[in-house]
Amino acid sequence: MRPAVRSLPDSFKQKIVRSPQRSRVSAIVHGLGLHAVCEEARCPNRNSCYAQGTATFLVLGSCCTRSCSFCAVDKGAPAPPDPAEPGQVAAAVAELGLGYAVVTSVTRDDLPDGGAAHFAAVVRAIRDRCPETAVEVLVPDFRGEPSAIMTVVDAAPDVFNHNLETVQRLYPRIRPQADYRRSLGLLSQAKRAGLTTKCGIMTGLGETAEEVKQLLRDLSDAGCSIVTVGQYLAPSPAHHPVARFWTDSDYDDVKRYGETLPGIRYVLAGPLVRSSYQARAAYRAAAGARGSQ
Numbered sequence: 001m002r003p004a005v006r007s008l009p010d011s012f013k014q015k016i017v018r019s020p021q022r023s024r025v026s027a028i029v030h031g032l033g034l035h036a037v038c039e040e041a042r043c044p045n046r047n048s049c050y051a052q053g054t055a056t057f058l059v060l061g062s063c064c065t066r067s068c069s070f071c072a073v074d075k076g077a078p079a080p081p082d083p084a085e086p087g088q089v090a091a092a093v094a095e096l097g098l099g100y101a102v103v104t105s106v107t108r109d110d111l112p113d114g115g116a117a118h119f120a121a122v123v124r125a126i127r128d129r130c131p132e133t134a135v136e137v138l139v140p141d142f143r144g145e146p147s148a149i150m151t152v153v154d155a156a157p158d159v160f161n162h163n164l165e166t167v168q169r170l171y172p173r174i175r176p177q178a179d180y181r182r183s184l185g186l187l188s189q190a191k192r193a194g195l196t197t198k199c200g201i202m203t204g205l206g207e208t209a210e211e212v213k214q215l216l217r218d219l220s221d222a223g224c225s226i227v228t229v230g231q232y233l234a235p236s237p238a239h240h241p242v243a244r245f246w247t248d249s250d251y252d253d254v255k256r257y258g259e260t261l262p263g264i265r266y267v268l269a270g271p272l273v274r275s276s277y278q279a280r281a282a283y284r285a286a287a288g289a290r291g292s293q
Helices: 020-031 046-051 085-096 116-129 146-153 168-174 180-192 209-221 248-258 279-292
Strands: 056-059 100-105 134-138 159-161 196-203 226-231 266-269
Touching: 020 085, 056 085, 056 116, 085 100, 085 116, 100 116, 100 279, 116 134, 116 146, 134 279, 146 180, 168 209, 180 196, 180 209, 196 209, 196 248, 196 279, 209 226, 209 248, 226 248, 226 279, 248 266, 266 279
Parallel strands: 056 100, 100 134, 134 159, 159 196, 196 226, 226 266
Antiparallel strands: none
16 A cells, blocks of 8 residues: 555645535534534535535434445444434425535445435425425445335436445455445446436545546446546545545546546546535536537
């Protein structure tokens, strides 16, 4: 393993935005007893996104059953799903006036369906209360169970998002309880069902540029429409170290390459990009690319 890179490039130094909107988002999310992945995963964009009136909802609790070495979310035994949560998320979407809502979760291997029915209930609750709001779900792998995947697919989210996170070679070290091919199969199943699919990956974990290109080719084969590529930041010294920081030129190259591949309509790549970063704009860009084709 390469030694950890300790100094943070200037591109990660952002101004603190103080606005009533930022405080309002936090108050609404916490006031309804909800979690935001922006906080739980220590996203570097949470301050600016809150200031713009957006947040990514984290359902099914804030404690994950897996032990990925890159992730800041708490690990352990989570509480049972809250049946009131879908309605609370819908209430938050309505109060925030969101035209585009992103919902994700911790991985719940303790549940028979991995939490698929809960995801579907959240999508339907948002649609019932805010019928004009587009909904993106960022789901775990549901252990590759086809019936669980279809439970979410049948709720018809506008975007079905699942992250590969890293290249296949690094899975045993980075995502020991996940499987690269299983995740690709999840995206393929959702695509075959007619949904717009999306995937996020991180750079700086020790991958090579050619391995990233192979990952993009695999996503193309799986029919993935939208890809997000961003720089990994280690949440603490106990997490997997940063092997290197990608440059703007590196991200430009991966974007150009990805968008030459069949089926991939839009690649959002840059150091601060995260899976739900500028999600609505990415969705519109992909839709525009489809229209032009």
